[in-house]
Amino acid sequence: MNKWLLITLGSISAITIIAQFMITNHKSAHILLIISQLPLVLTYILLLLFMVKKKRGSYILYPLQAYGRMAMSNYLGQTVVGIFILPMMIGYFSPSLIIYGLCIITWITQIIISNVWLKYIYYGPVEWVWRCFTYWRLVPLRK
Structure with a gap:
């Protein structure tokens, strides 16, 4: 698995989540939420796949x-x-x-x-x- 893809998508997801907490305009926060959904979902999927492949990850997911x-x-x-x-x-x-x-x-x-x-x-x-x-x-x- 390409861990750089996971790191990149994870960084984008973390930045957009932090930005949502800082934005006070509800419309802007909602637009950012919509935009951030795809990278966030892909990050979750890649993270789960990465964890399943590792013994420690399987133990954590048990x-x-x-x-x-x-x-x-x-x-x-x-x-x-x-x-x-x-x-x-x-x-x-x-x-x-x-x-x-x-x-x-x-x-x-x-x-x-x-x-x-x-x-x-x-x-x-x-x-x-x-x-x-x-x-x-x-x-x-x-x-």
Whole structure:
């Protein structure tokens, strides 16, 4: 993998994120957000691919397995946070700070909860309901 591409895209992404915190004009910050999405997504993809190829990277990514197994529950949880909690905080802080901060806090919280949850239970709550409707019977939930 070309690590220079990762470094370049990562630098562009970091600069645009920092610039969004410094810009006070909401329209300019939103335009910068739109422009920065492609380099940021490519940085995430390259970083994940780089980490998967390394033994230490696979070890670091291990907690994300549980997060992925509960993808639908986590997605709906993020939606609830975005609909109900985010609007309450927008008036007090910079929109960029709130969006990134709340996203990171929600993500870390969900990773922790997913790992604890799946130690004792086979499926996430929404995944369990989905599975029950798919098979038209109650599927065992607890391990």
